[in-house]
Amino acid sequence: MKHYPFNKALLVVSLLVLSACSSQPTTNDIAENTIGEKYKANEKAEIYLQLGVQYMQRGQRGDYDIALERLKKALSIDPNYPDAHNAIAVLYERIGQTEFAREHYERAVALNPRDSDAQNNYGQFLCKQNRWAEADAAFMKSLENPVYRTPEIPYINAALCATRSQNFDKSEAYLRKTLEINKNFPLALYQLANLYYDKKQFANARDYLKRYASVAKHTPQTLWLGVRIERMLHDKDSEASYAMLLRSEFPESEQTQLLNQSERQ
Template identity: 35%
Template sequence: MNIFSLKSWVVAVCLGVLCTVAAHAQYDFNPAATGQARGPSDPRSRAKIHTELGSMYFQAGNPGVALDELRIALSADSAYFQAYSVRGLVRLSLKEYGKAEEDFRQALSLAPNDPEVNNNYGWFLCETGKERQSIGYFLNALKSPLYETPDRAYTNAGTCAFKAGDLDAAQDYLLKALQLSRDGAVSARLQLAQIFYRRGNFEESRIYLAESLKMMEPPTADALWLGLRLDRKKGNRAGEAGYASQLRGRYPTSPEYQEFLKGNFE
């Protein structure tokens, strides 16, 4: 997965916990002692805060510190299922698949109907070669009326259906993600562009690609590669050369650029 997509999916599945420690009210304060705030007064609050910190460190690209924070969270409250779910994502990123599976299973045992847990485990399955099995967990997440980001689950379902070769289902899920998205659904648009390219609908593919490129900076390797191939289909040699130059300059070691060097355009 490229850097842009990884960041997008991390934001999609990391519980949406981006609030700061200061946002929590359950802190003890003893001005007579040190004049400083102490930690939260109950185990669940400590677990919640350290899980949020772990999630933020993970999104910032520091999985080691994230694991430390999540360990502290679970030491405070071993039944805090969100911590297991986030730790599963961190371990997935480190390719510690066995440990990640254990974390997700524990989270599911504690909260089998939680939408974020289902969404995260679905992503784990998708990333470990079980794309078709993953879809059911995304759909389970969507059953919850309290799920705040259903567009993310639809995007994930579309991504995994696409990987499984089910273009019809992938297109349907991704279009639903666009309808529900609050942030432009860049990943969904790019994947729809790829689906329409695969179907031979190059004009529709070009429209979705153009929309996604307006929202991403810098453009990703897969977006540039798709643009290159679309311009090649159209006979636009100048456009093709421009995409090739960007691909070489930004992502010279990417699989996409290696395919370009080999002349594998399909």
């Protein structure tokens, strides 16, 4: 049985994350993440864009409606503002308006094909539509920018997309590229552990899961994977340790139910 990532959503990069604690670029940093000059947006359009993204990030009841209104206003002021097209595409995708999302993603990358974040977001959108080859091309396009700050994001997304399309060799290659850039990227470590478990390379799976545990907190999915790895390696003490943690930390989880079922068989 092939296993999907514990966070099934691909990673969307918002160009306009306004939180000071975020590791993603802010509007002031866009020029550093693109080749060539930053698009000179209308000042009012940029203000409406920032307001729209703020409401998107809050995610409370009614916030998406306000965000959509603000982003539409930004585009009414400046119809060729690529960052606004990217942001409204992300919003339309979140609220399930797929066709509008597609139109604005396509507009964003057409207006600024060298925008790595927009290409990444478009790639994850295409992957969800099972348009595997086009998604992969968008992820690779995002990596053409030599000053892109977070190339591990398109690589991990390309890996997750390859997994969804059951191209596991490509997924492994992209996961390794992710770890070359960021050796402690938790999702990549988990995915490789999962992949090696599926390949019956249990010692390798154990190693990557241990690396995961050294940099991130366990989830029900990682603990259940640990149980299964140690079971296949006939390490009863380690299996019991994972099982105890799973039951104590996540007693109501689906994975705890699977554990209980497996022990009754």
